Every structure is written in C-alpha cells, then in structure tokens.
Amino acid sequence: MSTDSIATVEGRRTSRIGPTIMREWRTWPRRIARGWRRSLQFRTIVITVALSAVALSATGAFVSTSISNDLFNSRLDQVLNESKRAATAAQTIFDSSDVTGQAASLSLQRSVQSAITASTSSRLVALYVTPGRETGPNSAISFSALKLVDVISPELRKQVSSGSDDQSQYWQSVSLRDGQSAAVPGIVVGTPLSVPGAGEYELYLGYDLAEADRTLVFVQQTLLLAALALSLLIGVIAWVVVRLVVEPIRVAAETSAKLAAGELEVRIPEKGDDVITTLARSFNGMADSIQSQITQLADLSRVQQRFVSDVSHELRTPLTTIRLAGDVLFDQRESFPPATSRTAELLHTQTERFELLLSDLLEISRFDAGSAELETEPASLVHLVEDSIDEMGQLALQAGSELRLVALGGYFEADIDPRRIRRIVRNLLGNAIEHGEGRPIVVSIDSTATAVALAVRDYGIGMTPEAASRVFDRFWRADPSRKRTIGGTGLGLAISLEDAALHGGELELWSEPGAGSCFRLTLPRTKGRPIGVSPLPLPPLDADGEAQTHNAFGQQAFNGDKT
Structure with missing residues (x-):
C-alpha cells in the first residue's frame, strides 16, 4: 500500500472518529438527566457535593476577604507611620534652613531627599509646591518619582493642599505601573509641609503592596486547592455513606419487583441487627404471608376449575342421553295431548340451553386455567361476518330488526382464529338483537395496515354507565326482569372479551340510554404486532344524532355496493 493510500485511510478513520466523539458528547446531557431521574445515589451525591461546594465557597470568600482586609490594614498602618517619620524629618530640615539662592536650594533639596x-x-x-502658596526664593524646590506622576489624583492633592496641620496625613489606594510591567496595588500618602521663606509644600510617598498581594494570592490559591480537595473528599464520603444506605433499598426494590413479577420465593438477605435488617425481616415476613395466601388461592382456584371441568365432562353423558330422549319426544309431540306436547317442547328447549351453558362453562374453565389456545390462519373478517349475518338473519327478522353490513374495508386477510371470531360476532349480534327494540342493526368493518376492526351498532334502549361497566361480567344482566328472546346463557360477552384478549385485541363498548349501544372489536392484522389506532371510531360518528337519521344512513349503505 502506498504512502498516499495510508494517509487516505488514516484521514477516513479520523473523519469517522470525529463524528463518533461528537455524538457521544451530545448524549452526555441526556445520560446525566436519566441518571438524575433514576439514581437516588447519584442525586444524593450531586446535591451533597454541590451544597458543600457552596458552603466552602462562601467560607473561602469570607476568609479571603478577612485576610485581605487584615493585610491591607496592617500595611496601611506601617506606611502611615513611615510617612509620618519622613514628613517630620523633612519638616525639621526645612525649619532649620535659612539658605537662599538657587545653589543653596538645590543643596537643600538633596538634603530633604536624603532625610526622607x-x-x-x-x-x-514627590515634593510639590502648593499652587498659589509660593512666597519666597526657595519656592523652586520640587521633585517627583516617575511612577507617581500620573497616579496622584486631583482629589488627593486638593485634600493635602487644604490641610492646615503639617501633621495631617491623607492616603489613597492606587495602581502602580512601571513602563510595560504589570500593575501592582499601592498606596500614596500625602502630607502638607511648611517651608520658611518658600511657602506651603506637599510631600507624597508611594508604597507598593506587591508583597501583600503575593501573600493574598498564595492564600487564595491554597484555599481553592483545599476547597477542591475537601469537595472531592466529601463526594467520596457521601458515595460511601449513600451506598451503605441505598444498597439495601435497591435490593428491597429489586426484590419487590421480582415479587410483583410472580417470583414468590425471593427474599431480602438479613445481616446484622440494625434498622435495615429489621426492615428486611418485616418485608420477608410479609412476602411469606403473601406467598402463603397466593398459594392457597391458587390451589382453591385450581380445585374450582377442576371441579367445573369435571362436572361439565361428567354431565355430558347424561345430558346426551336426555337430549336423545328429548328429541324423540319432541319429534312425536303432535301425537301427545296438549299438556304433554307442551312439556316435550319445554324439555327440548331447556335441554338445548343446558347444553349451550355446559359448552360455555367448559370454555370459561379453559380460559381460567390458561389452557385456551389460538388456531390462527389467514382469513377475511368480512367473509366471517357475512356468514354470521346469514346465520342470525332469520332470528333478527323474528325480532323485527334488520342486519345491515357496511364494509368500508377489511377484505384483506388477517391472522385470526375463525372459530373464535365467529363466536364473538354471533354474541355481539345476539346482544344487539336482544336489546335493539326491533330497529336496524348496522355492522361496520374497516382496516388499516396494522389492524382490522368490527363495530356492531344498535339503536335500542342503551345502557347507563354503571350497567356498561358490568356488561362483560359473567351471568350479569342489565335488566333481570327483561325476557330473553334468544335464550342466552349470560356468558357470551365474557367469553367474547376473553377471545379478543387471546388474539391480542380489544373489545370495547359505548352506550347511552335511549341512544343505543356500539360494541367495537379491534384485532391486530398480524399476530403479536401492536394494533395502533383502531380503524373505527368509538363513540360512533352518529353518537349525537337521531337514530332515525342513521337508520336511513344504514339503509343507504346496506342497499349500496359493499366496499
């Protein structure tokens, strides 16, 4: 491989690594936010370190300010004393001098400088003549250090020039700079002087605070490093302490989650005699009690299920015999006296109802035992509904209701158990016929890419919210005094709900008194896939309209082509 090729490959690797690192950095805020929400340990440590950092910052700021003030005041007292001695020495020289002339003035100036x-x-x-106070031949005496030329403010000169006592001192904080060097804090002290034969003078002495500033910087750096180290130490201590406290809580949470998931044998380890162990002991005792009660209930449920199943199976043989004998009597009922003929008809009808009830009880026992299984195959929901309508059509006409099919969609096949879906449709149609008050019953079918749906809409008496909440209960009837016209067992809707759940679908109800009812069955198009949004609305679109208006709509849809 050539050098150019190697360079190209390395460039590509670099270009790939760069975006990867950027993506990882972008995910950090989300990871931190997730850790903050989910981890009590992380949240406690962060809060502890943050509050400790705030407390240490406040303490460090107070200590730093106190030290700074102490250093400044100490240095200020020192420079004021030195300045006072220098002013006294200069004033003494001026008081003892009686020279005149320029040469003598220069000599006097050098003597004053040496004394200061x-x-x-x-x-x-710096020594300046106070403006407007020159009175003699020695008024030419003046000198100044270059660093003080620009730092002595007019305010300070005004205070010094107005001072009447040569023992008065005035000072000002300044920033001293020598050429391009960094500025350092300093103090300028001014003192008024009186020179015989020359007038009033102003003496200024400048002192830099570089030493005090270096001391303060060193103290501040030390405090900062100590605060960082202490914050880290506090974080470690908080992590250890919180881990000791949170770890048992985490174990308890995981154990309770396992218990909720059905693992009834899990327990919290018991170590020591502290309060955590007391909590673990109490929790384990509660878990033992729950396990015992659940086991008892499960055993009782299995006994009940086995009893129902055994009774149902044992009843099949005598029921078959009774059914055969009843059929013989029913076929010959015309040759019997009227009372005997009526008895044969009642025996035939009740035997059929008893057989249907027995089948429903067996089916319910399978659902309770968890042994019900689907036998799915690709099938069209529209075709299954058409077959059920043909079966129930005569019964609907006897009740005065007309079954109308509005197939908006659903011809595409779905993975369903045809036997169970036919049973659901028959139960829904039978319920609509039972409570439809002789009005039309509209069956709507629609589908999406993920689901197929069926809605059975009647315009009968409807139900109150309390009745609608119990409509899927076993053996429950909205109006016990109401006469059954189709001989139901009271288990049809409960079985339909179980069949829908077995498919991974939903069976829902909308109902209002006087406005009728609408049952909606929604099934996944593919077994195990999510349904998403149901293709049919619930409440139905005509929920707020008059039944008569939608009767006309149903008639129009029924008479037109099926979509």
Whole structure:
C-alpha cells in the first residue's frame, strides 16, 4: 500500500472518529438527566457535593476577604507611620534652613531627599509646591518619582493642599505601573509641609503592596486547592455513606419487583441487627404471608376449575342421553295431548340451553386455567361476518330488526382464529338483537395496515354507565326482569372479551340510554404486532344524532355496493 493510500485511510478513520466523539458528547446531557431521574445515589451525591461546594465557597470568600482586609490594614498602618517619620524629618530640615539662592536650594533639596529616604522604605517620593502658596526664593524646590506622576489624583492633592496641620496625613489606594510591567496595588500618602521663606509644600510617598498581594494570592490559591480537595473528599464520603444506605433499598426494590413479577420465593438477605435488617425481616415476613395466601388461592382456584371441568365432562353423558330422549319426544309431540306436547317442547328447549351453558362453562374453565389456545390462519373478517349475518338473519327478522353490513374495508386477510371470531360476532349480534327494540342493526368493518376492526351498532334502549361497566361480567344482566328472546346463557360477552384478549385485541363498548349501544372489536392484522389506532371510531360518528337519521344512513349503505 502506498504512502498516499495510508494517509487516505488514516484521514477516513479520523473523519469517522470525529463524528463518533461528537455524538457521544451530545448524549452526555441526556445520560446525566436519566441518571438524575433514576439514581437516588447519584442525586444524593450531586446535591451533597454541590451544597458543600457552596458552603466552602462562601467560607473561602469570607476568609479571603478577612485576610485581605487584615493585610491591607496592617500595611496601611506601617506606611502611615513611615510617612509620618519622613514628613517630620523633612519638616525639621526645612525649619532649620535659612539658605537662599538657587545653589543653596538645590543643596537643600538633596538634603530633604536624603532625610526622607533614610526615614522610610519607599523610593517613590514627590515634593510639590502648593499652587498659589509660593512666597519666597526657595519656592523652586520640587521633585517627583516617575511612577507617581500620573497616579496622584486631583482629589488627593486638593485634600493635602487644604490641610492646615503639617501633621495631617491623607492616603489613597492606587495602581502602580512601571513602563510595560504589570500593575501592582499601592498606596500614596500625602502630607502638607511648611517651608520658611518658600511657602506651603506637599510631600507624597508611594508604597507598593506587591508583597501583600503575593501573600493574598498564595492564600487564595491554597484555599481553592483545599476547597477542591475537601469537595472531592466529601463526594467520596457521601458515595460511601449513600451506598451503605441505598444498597439495601435497591435490593428491597429489586426484590419487590421480582415479587410483583410472580417470583414468590425471593427474599431480602438479613445481616446484622440494625434498622435495615429489621426492615428486611418485616418485608420477608410479609412476602411469606403473601406467598402463603397466593398459594392457597391458587390451589382453591385450581380445585374450582377442576371441579367445573369435571362436572361439565361428567354431565355430558347424561345430558346426551336426555337430549336423545328429548328429541324423540319432541319429534312425536303432535301425537301427545296438549299438556304433554307442551312439556316435550319445554324439555327440548331447556335441554338445548343446558347444553349451550355446559359448552360455555367448559370454555370459561379453559380460559381460567390458561389452557385456551389460538388456531390462527389467514382469513377475511368480512367473509366471517357475512356468514354470521346469514346465520342470525332469520332470528333478527323474528325480532323485527334488520342486519345491515357496511364494509368500508377489511377484505384483506388477517391472522385470526375463525372459530373464535365467529363466536364473538354471533354474541355481539345476539346482544344487539336482544336489546335493539326491533330497529336496524348496522355492522361496520374497516382496516388499516396494522389492524382490522368490527363495530356492531344498535339503536335500542342503551345502557347507563354503571350497567356498561358490568356488561362483560359473567351471568350479569342489565335488566333481570327483561325476557330473553334468544335464550342466552349470560356468558357470551365474557367469553367474547376473553377471545379478543387471546388474539391480542380489544373489545370495547359505548352506550347511552335511549341512544343505543356500539360494541367495537379491534384485532391486530398480524399476530403479536401492536394494533395502533383502531380503524373505527368509538363513540360512533352518529353518537349525537337521531337514530332515525342513521337508520336511513344504514339503509343507504346496506342497499349500496359493499366496499
């Protein structure tokens, strides 16, 4: 491979690594937010370290300010004393001098400078004649250090020039700079002087605070490092303490989640005699009690299921015999006296109802035992509904109702159990016929890419919200005094709900008194896939309209072509 090729490959690797790192950085805020929501340990440590950092920052700021003030005041007292000694020495020389002339003035100036330098540690000295106060031949005496030329403010000169006492001192904080060097904090002290034969003078001494500033910076850096180290130490201590406290809570949470998932044998480990162990002991005792009660209930449920199943199976043989004998009597009922003939008809009818009830009880026992299984195959919901309408059509006409099919969609096949879906449709149609008050019954079918739906809409008496909430209960009837016209067992809707759940679908109800009812069955097009939004609305679109208007709509849809 050539060098150019290697460079190209390395460039590509770099270009790939760059976006990957950027993506990882972008995910950090989301990860931190998720950790903050989910982790009590992380949240506690962050809050502890943050509050400790705030407390340490406040303490460090207070200590730093106190030290800074103490250093400044100490240095200020020192420079004021030195400045006072220098001013006294200069004033003494001026008071004892009686020279005149320029040469003598220069000699006097050098003597004053030497006396001031000997009396103070400052090398920044300035001596000015107070403007408007010159009175003699020695008024030409003046000198100034370059660093003090620009730092002595007019306000300070005004205070010094107005001072009447030569023992008065005035000071000002300044920033001293020498050429391009960094500025350092300093203090300028001004003192008024009186020179015989020359007038009023102003003496200024400058002192830099570089040493105090370096001391303060060192203290602040030390405090910052100590605060960082202490914050880290507090974080470690908080992590250890919180881990000791949170770990048992996490174990308890995981154990309770396993218990909720059905793992009734899990328990929290018990170690020591502290309050956590007491909690674990109480939790384990509660888990033992729950496990015992659940086991008892499960055993009782299995006994009941087995009893229902055994009774149902044992009843099949005598029921078959009774059914055969009843059929013989029913076929010969015309040759019997009227009372005997009526008895044969009742025996035949009740035997059929008893057989249907027995079949429903067996089916319910399978659902309760969890042994019900689907036998799915690709099938068209429209075709299954058409077959059920043909079966129930005569019964609907006897009740005065007309079954109308509005197939908006659904011809595409779905993975369903045809036997169970036919049973659901028959139960829904039978319920609509039972409570439809002789009005038309509209069956709507529609589908999407993920689901197929069926709605059975009647315009009968409807139900109250309390009745609608119990309509899927076993053996429950909205109006016990109402006569059954189709001989139901009271288990049809409960079985239909179980069949829908077995498919992974939903069976829902909308009903209002006087406006009728609408049952909606929604099934996944493919087994195990999510349904999404149901293709048919619930409440139905005509929920707020008059039944008569929608009767006309149903008639129009029924008479037209099926979509």
